[in-house]
Amino acid sequence: MSVNRAVLPATLYTAEQTRVLDRTAINEFGIPGIRLMQRAGHAVFAEMLERFPSVTAITFLCGAGNNGGDGFVVALLAKQKGFDVQLICIGDEHFSAGLQGEALAAWEQLQAIYPTYELYRPGMSFRGALLVDAMLGTGLSGHVRGAFRAAIEQLNASSKPVISVDTPSGLCADTGRVLGVAVRADMTLSFIGMKRGLLTGEAVDYCGTLLFDDLKVPDDVYEAIPVNLFRTTDDDLRECLPPRLKASHKGKFGHLLVIGGNRGMGGAALLASEAAIRSGAGLVTLATRAEHVVASLSRCPEVMVKSVDSGAHLQPLLEQADVIVLGPGLGQNAWAEQMLAAALAVDKPMVLDADALNLMASKQLFTQYDRHQRARWICTPHPGEASRLLDMTVLEIEHDRFSAVEKLQAVCGGAVVLKGAGSLVSAGDASYLCNGGNPGMSVGGMGDVLSGICGAFLAQKMTPENAARIAVYVHAKAADAVAQSQGEVGMLASDLFLTIPKVINGKYE
Template sequence: MPLSGGHSLPEDLYSADAVREIDRYVIDQKGVDGFELMQSAAASAFRRLVRYWPEPGRILVLCGAGNNGGDGYLVAANAVRHGLEVGCLAVAPTEKLSGDARRAWKKAVADGVNVKELAELTATDVGQYFASAGLIVDAMLGTGVTGAPREPFADMIRRCNDATVPTLAIDLPSGLNATTGTVAGEAVRAAATVTFIGLKAGLFTAQGAEYAGEVAFESLGTDDWARESGQRPLARRVDWSGLRAEIPRRPRVAHKGRFGHVLIVAGDRGFGGAGMMAAEAASRAGAGMVTLATRPEYVSPALARCPSVMVQGLIHGSELPPLISAADVIVCGPGIGQGAWGQQMLQQVVASGKPRVLDADALNLMASRVAQPADNHILTPHPGEAARLLECRVDEIESDRVGAAEQLRKLFGGVVLLKGAGTVVAWGEALPDIVSGSNPGMATGGMGDVLSGILGSLYGQLGNAHLSASLAASLHLAAADRASVSRGYMGLLPMDVIDALSKVLMESERGAPTAQGAVEE
């Protein structure tokens, strides 16, 4: 069931600790009553609930012991006051409640909510609660939980995920790490999450997109106080809708020399398609000129696929310097392999000192040697390549994607684009970017080659490595989303994304030049 609560989200993404400090600042320094804040959160969550599901049927509210559980009791009270049928289970015994959470439970009972203690119910009773629910509200575990949920929470999470009805998560899906987006054990797969005070970074990277569903944010009037608190965000949330205005308008007297000459060095034997996809993507993303340096046997197929690309067949790395000298930006790595041909090509590219995008086997070759840091390169590892570069395990990369990207940046310089759901772009000493969104159709070979081409194209046009990286990842995702509307996810191919690039860019153009105004040089 598609949700209908359209909304915008702020940019700042915080760690769980930072959000708790902001919350404490609002209460201790600004004199806001904690229970009043909890009531505001519950009222906001309930408004979202009825906006998403106007006729939810019987609502099952699952409450834990902390303030997250308190939010749940008050959501249940709001629902009862509005005449909705509610079942409320105290997953944590109410005798353990204290502070504002206990006040919330008492208020819910006073308002007519029939709260049942989970410990007093049989498995059959619990099953009936879930079977009769039209909507589940998860208010069990909040930002303070970082490990695998213990029983009975793990069982309740499994029941939520096995249910055929949607779940609305309050502040955070139970079991999801609010900072890293990782899942240590069981976690609720929510259709939507309503989060408060500060956006949690974990909702947007790693497994966050899988478990959080559609994210709605309610500041509860604390926007200015969040900044006053002195808590530094962990990252900045970006997406195509927010970044597309950064692509400059093309003047009517535009010519190809103004939009970058991108050299794609790609495609050793057996991997010729990688270079072709990267080159075509670079062209579709607006590069003024594109040259593909590849194996000689791929020249004819590449020209047949994309005749606007200049294609050169190379046997040895010594043939590359003339092509490098004519280029503004170099993309090196897609399908170059780790043999002698690929090593020669990478050596020439790195020795040139020109702005460059290094991907795929270029990164694998870097991992096997001591790589020199550079300020003008963009590295685009997926988690496996990142693990090789940092000499650690993939699960260590995924357990802290922001930290891993920052570590790579400190080691190798430039800009690091760590691919995956919630792509992380780390640059300089500023906040890293997390690209909001994910598309399961992109989990297929060749998508990274398309991204490299887009990235090289935007780097050549803008000259700004950081902006180009965040724009490219956002555009890549937007094109995949557009293509999946007609292609679905399982059948989505890199070529579909390339075809969708022009459609996405067309919607963002602010006054396209006429055919008369464009000139060629």
């Protein structure tokens, strides 16, 4: 029976948690470690045959740990099938003496069939048409140095396709950070536990096609390891947005108020408003500057638009609304401050985005509101806004996005979205990752669309936690649908308006 390794699991693990899974399978369930290593090697070899059918010569670069052991297994299988194998080991003349456990057993099995290997020398020839990276795996803690660095740089400089075993060497499996230098793989096959760092940050440019194999580890092994990070999937979307009852009416799906669109920034609030109505909110009102009213009505007459000049003018609209989205195109002048103060004075579910977050950070306002009120909020910072909220640099945020989103949630309360490649959502006890989306989303207005979707889901009675994670997923998947039909470059935020309902209604797979 064929295995679809392209389907990634929903539960995500750190490298240490994966090692615990491995030890649990071996020590408590009696699965020999060498058998797991052999299964890993067979999985890599099967994908290699399927994805690179014309290759006849393969170069293996192996370290002395278990990652190298996996490589030895694949090299043995390749040799037995008649491939031209070049085995390059990263180390000195005592390389084999440093092997232990399963890696040593795999080495001895390979040496019995194919005793030829070379020690890596900078600039040496990689003869194979396909390169296999089995150098470092998940055990790396500091930056890559010495022969490993030279081998990775040479591998990346080649024009040949690369398969990474478990994790691209040089990539932190916990954070997705490049530790000085990392292999840029065309395909990565990860084992036993899906490493969280492979799905966010810099890692998305290094893993290539990401695959997974659980190596037939029993479900009971996974149930023994507590986890709090999950990948959002179609199943979550269907669970949180079930089909509507036939007797439904607009009053059942909430009244959302979008506040924003300061002078020169009217488009942001228009995008958020239309995204909300496209995402199923029953009623959407836009409170904006007077000069944007005509444009809004022309753009989307389904949105009720009101001009507001002050916080006092906003008050009746706040009383009518069930949920508030504050921030798209808000600005940071006196008008913006009045809008913020008026919105914060009512205790209603709220999405805080863009300049609302910047104002909150500059005035240190989060600490002025109790946990009960903040528990009803969704905050959606990009890394720049997150850096201001946490008083950290953007680089520090990006080096460990998982830690950053947890810190953001501690500051902001409720649910927090840290936008970027592999967007993260934290609600305190649990966090979520969305591995959808594409570079075409790197354009102005995409964040405004996301805030509108978040608000619409809050209006439909989702919890902030579910509204945030499902909104991020729908947003990414709608953008992927656009990219599939027209490509990534030139995508507009408003292009998502026709695909958002298709994703929500299960019309796009």
